[in-house]
Amino acid sequence: MAKDVIVALDFPGEKEVFDFLDLFREEKPYVKIGMELFYALGPNVVREIKARGHKIFLDLKLHDIPNTVRSAMASLSRLDVDMTNLHAAGGSRMMAEALTGLTRPDGTRPLLIAVTQLTSTSQETLEKDLLIEKPMEDVVAHYAAVARESGLDGIVCSPLEVPGVKARLGKEFLTVTPGVRFADGDAGDQVRVTTPAKARELGSDYIVMGRPITRAADPVAAYRRAMAEFVG
Numbered sequence: 001m002a003k004d005v006i007v008a009l010d011f012p013g014e015k016e017v018f019d020f021l022d023l024f025r026e027e028k029p030y031v032k033i034g035m036e037l038f039y040a041l042g043p044n045v046v047r048e049i050k051a052r053g054h055k056i057f058l059d060l061k062l063h064d065i066p067n068t069v070r071s072a073m074a075s076l077s078r079l080d081v082d083m084t085n086l087h088a089a090g091g092s093r094m095m096a097e098a099l100t101g102l103t104r105p106d107g108t109r110p111l112l113i114a115v116t117q118l119t120s121t122s123q124e125t126l127e128k129d130l131l132i133e134k135p136m137e138d139v140v141a142h143y144a145a146v147a148r149e150s151g152l153d154g155i156v157c158s159p160l161e162v163p164g165v166k167a168r169l170g171k172e173f174l175t176v177t178p179g180v181r182f183a184d185g186d187a188g189d190q191v192r193v194t195t196p197a198k199a200r201e202l203g204s205d206y207i208v209m210g211r212p213i214t215r216a217a218d219p220v221a222a223y224r225r226a227m228a229e230f231v232g
């Protein structure tokens with residue numbers, strides 16, 4: 001599986017997104033479209049960006065009853081994205097149905113990645129709100145194992161967790177890792193950050209970078225720097 005840098009298109013509207021993508025004349029970055037953009041502009045933004053030749057990670061984090069998730073995934077499969085995701089908390093049946101829905105008539109499908117626990121969920125939230133009285137690490141490891149057993153391709157996690165995930169679930173199980181910053185950059189609201197070079201060393205398959213590229217004075221140079229550090 002080829003390593004790649006996925007640029008998070010966290011923009012409020014069409015103009016900002018296309019002004020950004022227009023900056024790239026030589027390369028076509030792999031991009032992540034999240035809820036903000038998808039709910040604002042709908043599936044057409046996915047079609048337009050795909051038509052420009054970008055690979056797309058559609059980050060909508062589905063979580064519903066198995067039947068609904070299967071049908072929703074079938075709709076997403078027709079958008080021709082390359083990767084999408086769901087919450088492992090929906091359980092193994094939901095994940096299996098998601099895979100069924102995502103599989104196109106010709107047998108191909110986008111990669112399907114699980115969110116184990118959101119990084120915004122604290123140990124306190126886990127215990128008080130969700131009534132899960134286990135260490136966060138164990139919960140994340142268990143959800144990742146259930147995702148693997150359900151046939152999913154990988155999980156979203158911190159680069160720092162990659163060696164542990166690979167050791168338990170195998171090298172082929174993909175890790176998609178946000179929380180990446182340049183050594184001389186601002187961490188912003190990300191707490192545990194690693195550089196692209198460190199993420200590569202730790203064995204991450206895809207790094208997701210938003211602001212260090214989208215808000216750089218020269219986004220193309222920042223993207224090239226990330227690619228050089230992570231992919232080589």
Ligand code: C5P
Binds near residue numbers: 118212
């Ligand atoms: O701007 P920044 O590089 O922090 O963007 C990271 C992207 O990855 C954002 O779109 C954010 O929502 C997403 N993400 C994250 N942490 C997670 C899951 C997703 O930062 N655990």
